[in-house]
Amino acid sequence: MKNKTKRVFWGFFSLDYKAIEAYLEEMAEKGWMLEKVGRMTAKFRAIEPKKLKFYVDVFKGGGPLAPENTKEAEEYRSLCQESGWNFITSRDYLQFFYAEEDEDPVPIQTDEALEQKNVETTLWRGEVRTFLCPIKEIFMSENKEQEVINRRNCVMIYAMDIIGGKWRLPIIWKLYQNKTMRYNELKRNLVGITNIMLTRSLQSLEESGLVSRVEFNQIPPRVEYSLTDNCLQLVPALESIYNWGHERMIRENLDL
Template structure:
């Protein structure tokens, strides 16, 4: 039994609006009538197969935040109806009409020069503004990502962003470049007294496959990466997506209310300010709650065998002392650092608060481990920017004698000698806390536990 409705992937460029009409006529002959067009999909309802003529027009008063029904819109659609066209739906500037079977409607656009100017001032302008904003964000992200930051190597999403985001940035520019080329050709043809060359359905379908196919492959890869990262570090992923998710939800809600005419003008601005303030308040409350829950999530008494760990009980100076310690263990992985974790141990030893922090990174080769080593040192030296100040920044020193004793490829310490960063082969180890790094037994224990495979 045939379903009464169905959704199909849309994927047309906005400048392919003439080809959209061809596609809708083709669907009607197959027994599907358009109901709604969204950004990604279009909804159809089942009808008796018939030949229906469609026209897709550009209404310059439309747009993402233009009300669906107002005086200007109603007057425009009334004039189209008097010309023999029945309104179906709209998608931003695009208005979808059909003509009843057997009728001979008047074309909605007859002056190609005027049509070309409308396209430039609506569709092309929108594409250029959208791409310009994206490029600003993309350039900012690329500048922050290259040279490659070691933090990006520690998750599937980070690795995917590093290698795929530049490709995605170039692909997103394609619609704008296509629009610019179209505009230049349209102006030239009008100047030479020729008709504007309209995109055909065949050419539009080729663009959909080439453009949307790559986009969806990249999106699918990112989705898989998020799922894998969420399995290892659900709190980190939740915090990362919390802001964008809330922002998109609020933006979608505001757009819906504007389209339905519920808010307009000054009310629109005021509501936006209120909702943005509410978003920041919600996020500021949610993140501490998530962090508190994550501490409970990662409290452990034992560790998986495949992760090398040294506990304070094994450190010679603490082995015979009384203790009441809390242990937290957060493992994760990525394609280029398949094994890394954070281990935190703290508590009272003979009435004195002590702690030990271990960060272990095992990369697929020394090239990536060197990036991690340099990145860790850079982060320690730069500290944290907060309210125009730099806090928690440390001075890093090198010690060739200690490097020789530890048999390391790279070694660095903080000036206070309370933090040690070692790289040997494809492994990087960052140790901090109440540890005597000059103690021979401690050194031998750490080398045997963490770098045995490098010897």
């Protein structure tokens, strides 16, 4: 039974990711586990019929022209694995995961509206990128050279490469306010951030020498995050940004 496989017609579009999850759950209850997804068919292997949880996520680093096992993709899947989701396979941008019914994996995406927006944006950009790829190749060398020149000659671009993005500065600000915080404390204080984005942002800040991660050898495990001396040099600038934003919110009658 373990070696028994079958192929079925795969009539789903990428935006049908929620319907795909329901379909995979039905197949598992019938004794079939997904192995691989192709363009027109999907391969399943026989298992003992059981209830499983499935999650189909969109990985922005994927796509029809992207290798399946890039370093970025492996890091992303590792984060999902740590959250309790087992990787099955991928196709283009879609990543397929499962968990046992009695397990309680951490949701990869926590905001359904934001998730839908990210999915649609990523898939649309992917289609455009695929279409324009031959044209892009013509200018790629020149653009890469210009990007290197910009980073070497513009201090602001260099700095924003390190602290830019939606979540890095808010993370730094929360750590400045609270001195030391655990992962779940940061998650609760940063409304809207996903587990994957928080983990990625913390890793990036740690690699840049802005955040210190201390792991305590105890049960249950405890990890604390704090700002490094180098990052504390940013505090005066962050306070100015905070005051500027606070004044604008008051002028525009926004809730504080």
